[in-house]
Amino acid sequence: MFAYWQNFFRKHGAALSVFLLASVGFWIFMMILLPQAFMLDFSLRANVPPPKWGSDAHHYTAEHYRYMLYGSAQSVDSYNFVDLSVFARTIVAAIFVTLIDLALCYPVAYYLAHAATGGWRRLMVLSLIVPFWVNELLRAFAFKIMFGGNGIINNALLWLGVIDQPYDFIRNSVALYSGLSYAYILLMIFPIYNAVESLDRNQIEAARDLGSPWWRIHKRVVIPHAKPGITSGCTMVFMLTAGALAAPQILGGPSSLWFTQIIYQAFNQAGNWARGSAYAIILLVVCILFVLLMMRVFKVKLGEIAR
Amino acid sequence: MSADVQLDEVWIRFGDFVAARDINISIRQGEFFSFLGPSGCGKTTLLRAVSGFLQPSQGRVSIGGRDMAGIGPNKRPTALIFQNLALFPLMTVWENITFALEVRGAGRAARRKKAEELLELIALPGQGEKMVSELSGGQRQRVAIARALAAEPSVLLLDEPLSALDLKLRQHMRTELRAIQRRVGITFIYITHDQGEALTMSDHVAVMSHGVIEQVGDGNSIYNRPESAFVASFVGENNLFSGTVAATDDAYVTVDSPAGRLRARHAMRGGKAQLAAGDSAFVFVRPESLKFAAGASSASAEASSTEASSSTGALDNRIGARIHQQEFEGNFWQVFCDVDGVDKRVKLSMVNDGASMGRGPGEEVTLGFNADLAVALPQGELAAE
The missing domain is CATH 2.40.50.100 (RNA polymerase II/Efflux pump adaptor protein, barrel-sandwich hybrid domain)
Known part of the structure; x- marks a missing residue:
């Protein structure tokens, strides 16, 4: 161990070594460990105003976790259906959005990697990236306007005669799902694109030469090869969708609350940082467990994703 | 014997570039036929036209008497062995070998059985459960052959499959390939830039240069009776004396060269004399x-x-x-x-x-x-x- 650090310092010089260690240490400690540790600590303490922090009243308790389950700190008579159903709906919706993105992005990524050439491919990649130079909030508002009662989509459908009165895309969550699906689409496309692109073209041709129809080529050759990329994309989209705030806030209908909005309310409106922290921890842990479960189901190793 | 693979007036163009020019070839059922030429001569392009990965710009490719126009590579009675083999790295050896049967909907038991038969044929019995990455270069080579044979093609196409092997293994695989071909009795079309491979294995060799077939014949006639200066210089070693034709008849040509007046055979091409007095000529001597x-x-x-x-x-x-x-x-x-x-x-x-x-x-x-x-x-x- 000592020899390793000695070698490390000799290789990079004293100044650079200190800088590297300090910045990596800052990143890991200040930006990852410390905030999570504070959140965990808050979530396990009673909710008291800041002046009383550190006093006896700021004692350890699991009441906020209990509240998530039972809707009360003391009784266990009834479940907290409001929060639990929002939580369940958020997870299910995030899965749904992930699947939509996968269905949309796999063909695009495959096309980009193996069919598009030269300038055309560059143009397509640019047109995928450029819209994301626009701020996330502005993009969400743009969706809101497009899907609004007087928006371009309703007007087009009215003009085409598909509907005879404006459809409420906002109330029916169509706008929300569209906005969320679009929000993280690049995080799905590029990992899949990278994975598919590294596939030897001859393998596709070999499968075709051996009589395989196109769908079996994908099932047996392309998808198995791209699995780490697919998993990586799905994980990121799922995590970020479940934790999204801006899109649900702007595009969500009055009745469709996102779990992050409940966390936001706890912090900013109810002034209950403890409950907010507990809920955030619950969301984080459940999402991680879900992802690990899926990776086990689809037989992907964590190391493959990080490739 | 009947013609198995026939190319009639085939032209292949990529934009302005002509990759194959007026190709007429007739390959008989069950023969080992090689296309020999330097890289970029169009031989791989021709192979892709036979396998169906590209359509000729003009002309006709027929296999077993059937015109192949509009028939994709997955519907042709051909199987291609790629230069890099293109084995499926995420499948086991036996899954690789029986992929063609899987495509046709054969059951697992039937596939296992066929895989064992083929592993026997390529002298790798009992190695079906291995992954491709666990095999040596020569073994992979044989697995690629087995995978292609499992499709029961009437024509096997080989695109320089030995080029990645070291010299010793390459020479061994030549014999092996020839033996496998005799055993299964189907037509092999072999692409190579290695004259040793072409001459030792083939019944017939077509020598190609710049998209044109220079000469077709058995190894002996290609080596001993070249019909063009390209064939004479590309196949085997040759000494070359440049000069001007002094006199010619049907059998011999007299050429005045810096080394003196030389007399040599007059090579016919397509039954026609190629030289007349006053022409520039090369005299080739092995x-x-x-x-x-x-x-x-x-x-x-x-x-x-x-x-x-x-x-x-x-x-x-x-x-x-x-x-x-x-x-x-x-x-x-x-x-x-x-x-x-x-x-x-x-x-x-x-x-x-x-x-x-x-x-x-x-x-x-x-x-x-x-x-x-x-x-x-x-x-x-x-x-x-």
């Missing part, structure tokens, strides 16, 4: 057809070289030369000689008969060869080189 002739050579050398002394009287051509260097290769002596007016050193191969060569660098010698063992050809595309 190193093994050159002899030391009596005359300027020393008496002691003549005594030791029985070959030279016995054939001296019959040599039609004589060239004055000076030995530059000699290399002993065990079974052969390779002797490099300077000839005035000839840029490239003339090479002579002599079988080692146990006696010492008896000549040394700097010695003036007379080289000779028989007109029947040399060939005169139009300079054609080689003229500029």
Whole structure:
């Protein structure tokens, strides 16, 4: 161990070594460990105003976790259906959005990697990236306007005669799902694109030469090869969708609350940082467990994703 | 026997570039047919046209008498072995081998059985559960052959499959490939830039250059009776004397070259004479057809070289030369000689008969060869080189 650090310092010089260690240490400690540790600590303490922090009243308790389950700190008579159903709906919706993105992005990524050439491919990649130079909030508002009662989509459908009165895309969550699906689409496309692109073209041709129809080529050759990329994309989209705030806030209908909005309310409106922290921890842990479960189901190793 | 694969007036263009020009080839059922040529000569393009990965710009490809126009590679009775083999790395060996059967909906038991049969054929019994990455280069090679054979193609196409192997394995695989071909009895079409592979394995060889078929024939006729300057210089080693045709008849040509007046066979192409008086021509002489002739050579050398002394009287051509260097290769002596007016050193191969060569660098010698063992050809595309 000592020899390793000695070698490390000799290789990079004293100044650079200190800088590297300090910045990596800052990143890991200040930006990852410390905030999570504070959140965990808050979530396990009673909710008291800041002046009383550190006093006896700021004692350890699991009441906020209990509240998530039972809707009360003391009784266990009834479940907290409001929060639990929002939580369940958020997870299910995030899965749904992930699947939509996968269905949309796999063909695009495959096309980009193996069919598009030269300038055309560059143009397509640019047109995928450029819209994301626009701020996330502005993009969400743009969706809101497009899907609004007087928006371009309703007007087009009215003009085409598909509907005879404006459809409420906002109330029916169509706008929300569209906005969320679009929000993280690049995080799905590029990992899949990278994975598919590294596939030897001859393998596709070999499968075709051996009589395989196109769908079996994908099932047996392309998808198995791209699995780490697919998993990586799905994980990121799922995590970020479940934790999204801006899109649900702007595009969500009055009745469709996102779990992050409940966390936001706890912090900013109810002034209950403890409950907010507990809920955030619950969301984080459940999402991680879900992802690990899926990776086990689809037989992907964590190391493959990080490739 | 019937023609199995037939190309009629096939042209393949990529934009302005012509990759294959007016190709007419007829390959018989069950033969081992090679396309031989330098890289970029269009041989792989032709193979892709036969396998269906590209459509000829013009002309007809037929297999088993059926026109293949509009039929994709997955519907053709061909199987292709790729240069890099393109085995599926995420499947086991037996899954690789039986992929074609899986596609046709064969059950697992039937596939296992077929896989064992094929593993037996390629001498890898019981290795089905391994992953491709666990096999050696030669074993992968054989798995690729088995995978292609499992599709039960009537034509097997091979795109330089041996080029990634080391020399020893390559020579071994030549024999193996030929043996497998005899056993299964289907047509093999083999693409290579290695003349050794083409000559040893093939029933017929088509020599290609710049998208054109230069000559089709068995190994013997390609080597001994080249019909174009390209074939003569690409296949095997050849000494080349440039000159102008002085006289010609149907059988022989007389060429005036810096090395003197040379007489050589007149090569016909498509039954037609290729040379007339006044044309620029090359005279090609194989190193093994050159002899030391009596005359300027020393008496002691003549005594030791029985070959030279016995054939001296019959040599039609004589060239004055000076030995530059000699290399002993065990079974052969390779002797490099300077000839005035000839840029490239003339090479002579002599079988080692146990006696010492008896000549040394700097010695003036007379080289000779028989007109029947040399060939005169139009300079054609080689003229500029």
